[in-house]
Amino acid sequence: MKAEPTTQELRKLVADFRPGRGHVMPALHRIQDTYGYITRKAIEVVARQLNTTPALVYGTVSFYDDFRTEPPPETEIKWCSGPACHMRGGDRIRRALEAELNMPMGGHSDDHRYGLHLGQCNGTCHEAPQVWVNEKVVGNLSVVDAIHLARRVKGSE
């Protein structure tokens, strides 16, 4: 896992963003793209850079499903919640993954080695039902496939 960025590093990273220009999301994206997540310090740095308050910046971070305030797990299984996947047994896959990984949707293991995330359909419905493992589609899954996948990710298989 990368070390937490310092205030100085963060300030440098977002130095070209300006208040009142729609730069809140772009600043947050750049931080997340660089460090994998948005730290507490980052929220304060962005607030200062954009001449606003940490409350408003945090409000933005928490509003969107894909901003993170914790380091991403090394291996993330993102489960597709879309309609084609649903009709082909997606919910059974979800329950099996939650049970096998022993975590709710959105959870991660204590050591951040693996986690489970709710994903939205991106129009690869021809592979339904599917999950993404670190953004790569693993499709046409049976429930059994999903359980084996979870076991491999956990390291128990």
Add this chain to the structure above:
Amino acid sequence: MNKQLQALIDSAQQKWAAERASGRPRVNVCVDTSSLARGAEETLQKMHEVARTQNIAVDINVTGSWGFCWLEPTVTVRTAAGTRTVLYAEITPDRVEEFLQQTVVEGVDIPEWALGVVEGNPTGEIDLLSDHPFMVGQVRRLMANCGTIDPGNIDHYLAHHGYEGFGHALEMSDEDIIKEMLDSGLGGRGGGGFPTGRKWDFLRNASASPRYMVCNADEGDPGSWVNRVLMEGDPHLIIEGMMIAALASNAREGYIYVRYEYPLAVERLQTAVDQAYEKGLLGTDILGTGFDFDMVVFRGAGSYVCGEETGLMSSIDAYRGMPRIKPPFPAQAGLWNMPTNVNNVESYANAPLIMRNGALWWSEVSDQKDKGTKMFTFSGCVNQPGCAEIPYGPTVRELIERYAGGLTEGSELKGFQAGGPLSGILPAHDADLPLALDPYRERGMFLGSGGIVFFDQHTNIVDLCLWMVSFCEFESCGRCTTCQGGSARAVELLRKMENGTARESDIERLRDLIQTLVWSNCLHGQFTLTSVKLALNFFEDEFHYVINHRRDPAGSLDGLHRYVVRSQTDPQLPDAVDICPASAFYDDNGTWTIDDELCVQCGACKEVAPNAIDVLDRFPAREHAAAAAGGS
């Protein structure tokens, strides 16, 4: 034509001609989100590797999608002499070596893998691509470049009439541009169908400046990926459309708001914007005309309501993507409270075609009230989940048969869902409805932005409603009690049905909620229960059946089923015990039993040991189904 633009086009055409006259065969690999899901990146790498290690002289390029998403990776091969081009399907990495050997080195076709001849004459074994059943009836206008040009190369776009529409617009007055747009009859492709020309005219007549041009590329409706195909396949078409709109309405800056789930679209749009700046097509004093226009590609971060135009603007100019109350409308007070125009990707993408070929040419393709062509994506219980562009008018059934490749084996159509989670569910007999806006409006829903999802006898209506309303609940911005609380309550009621604890009176409660949610401030809340409303119109019996009998013939309401061990001696029973992710099997004095409390109804045990496990109804049959009726 503007001289500078003409010079750009001339030079692009020369480059295009030179590329094609390289004397080497040309291999184009479709690389888009769909093909990447099916291994296109590996195919592309393998092509380069084989070409390098075996010293094969070949030009390898990347293109967008032809719409054959279920057959990716698709690849075209053009002969060195340029006499013919053939489109192939499913060129997976393991096929690459043989593929290159035959098509490039030996120069022979592989009929078994071919979809059709793109350029040149058909052979006895390979028909013209335009005669392929998937292509017959399609009119590729928006998708004309999808699959044929490199979306990362502005010269390819310029060499195919790119920015010509903008060139025409430069010679027209703003009134004339708007008149042409109005004459075309183009209606907004985001679902509403509002005349695009009228929207532009609102902005043109706005009193304040600066003005903004916003492209809604949030494509949040799950099951819809038409905008993605365009952004990944021909990004300049969208940029050009926004430039024409900006010219007509005097806007100074444009934003393309792309959903988080489409990183490749963001990348391709950003490259396209950068290249347009380099060519002087964006920025200040564009092509020496004095027209200034800047463009920003803006990434969302995962929120469905940011597809609602005012939520989208809040997401750009404020903090959280909360929809605003209308009026004021965007043309009065949009981004930073300044006049703004918001259109869908596909709406903008039509503008260059209209400017280039005229309103009449554009509208004549369809004899419907709704003009022009429309892109559709289809998924669910069909054989060919893909993307097609057709004039409005054919029936849904024709769409299934011709483009979606019919229903999957064993499926009987039960109904379909068009327009996303805020829209409705229709029964199978409505597949005779034409693909046009009015019939769906009349039923209290909308055809939507292009995604249609088909379902069969294995989907319970209560389950489908629960899925749709849960989506809306999850995506509620939280401002209106009616929406946030109302959708949560609706989910609760539907869950009771799923779990066999509902009563007849719960249907009335759902009906009450439909009335309450319409008070929500924005369309998200107002339309959250469209699915339930229409399901109660068309499938009411199924609700009663689920509630009264606690039975689910479709087999998709998992809460009404339980898993039990049928055979203690089945050789696969140990596999079932082993696969259970919930450790729900226990050994009761030599008898394997499933603990209902622990079982998560995932069905894995039944998958590995079909003869050892039974799926039973969770609840005993009711002597008097009516017992469930009455109050709570």
